[in-house]
Amino acid sequence: MKITFIGGGNMAGAMIGGLVRQGFPADQLHVVDPELIKREQLVTQYKVTASAPEEDLPVSDVVIFAVKPQQLRQVAQAALPRLGNALVVSIAAGVRAETISRWLGGYSRIVRVMPNTPALVQAGISGVYATAGVSSEDRAATETILTSIGKVVWLKEESEMDGITAISGSGPAYVFYFIESLQAAARAQGFAPEVARELAYETVAGAMKLAAQSEDDVATLRVKVTSKGGTTERAINAMENSQVRATIIAATQAAAARSRELGDELGRDSEL
Structure with missing residues (x-):
């Protein structure tokens, strides 16, 4: 399974570190990040491969969007021509699956994840929602990735992500x-x-x-x-x-309300 992380920040680093410690082959992990220093750090520490955004995206089974919510639209649209048939996993807070799908031209294999910062020491818990287009194999792949940084809670409704954000995310x-x-x-x-x-x-x-x-x-x-x-x-x-x-x-309750507001705001932006 080839996994590409678009964004090489703390959470991507935590996932990469967790996977490598569990024995996942480092040569199957790739990072795309505009900052050379981040790329070099991850390559040196974990022996993964890395590239800048303007370079070709490798063919991958899973593409993880590990960027800030405000960056996701641009990143997703830039990745679309090179996405192939990969499972898309987003850890961008507040951006709903419907919005991501719209940015990706109607793409349907999307998983939303709300991790939390104890993932940095492999003690996190992630709330996870999968769209209807996500297969049981996709769910298993998601589990493999997320259990490297802690525990996983699967959600039946995407609206529950706001509560996850309020309780475990924040x-x-x-x-x-x-x-x-x-x-x-x-x-x-x-x-x-x-x-x-x-x-x-x-x-x-x-x-x-x-x-x-x-x-x-x-x-x-x-x-x-x-x-x-x-x-x-x-x-x-x-x-x-x-x-x-x-x-x-x-x-x-205030945190959950703000999560819903952010989802509404980012969703409106996607229609502009």
């Missing part, structure tokens, strides 16, 4: 925001910056490891930590009184 930023806040709280208690960082990082990492390995759900684990009349109960009550849970839910 989700790492919410976790980082909480860690920032926990560090700030530790500093407010008088701890030195390096101690505050260690306390915050290890507490979050340890809690996540416990949650992942426990038979209890997170609500039960929280209750087990929260003794009646104790310090944790006082803290949880303060969060509830400040409507932290409701704020998180509202934040994800």
Whole structure:
């Protein structure tokens, strides 16, 4: 299976690295990127092949559009004459399959993917939607690529991509925001910056490891930590009184709404 990445940024690099570590032959991976430095880095690190956009696109089984949403229309239309019968995989946030198909002259073998940044350490989770023209073999090829960077959730409806974007796509930023806040709280208690960082990082990492390995759900684990009349109960009550849970839910709803707006905006642009 020959895979071509159009765009050699962080996510493409994560996928390439994950595939190579899993034993995928590097000579079957190709990268197209306008920046010579990026091409040289990927060639040196992973022994893949690379080319500039103006060069001929190699015949491929899978073409992955790993570019920014605003760049996708131009990139897709430039790739169309050389696309052949490849499976098209897009990781451009917000750009709907119908829009990509229109840019590709009605192309029907399209998979949309919303990965997240933990993919950079092979700990990501990707929401995936396939159009009707995607075969079971295409799905298997997509699985091979995406499981190299983490786990995969297949979606029945493309509209679910907005929720995926809000929860797992943007989700790492919410976790980082909480860690920032926990560090700030530790500093407010008088701890030195390096101690505050260690306390915050290890507490979050340890809690996540416990949650992942426990038979209890997170609500039960929280209750087990929260003794009646104790310090944790006082803290949880303060969060509830400040409507932290409701704020998180509202934040994800805002993210999903923005994802829908971006899809609408990019879809309108495609008709111009």
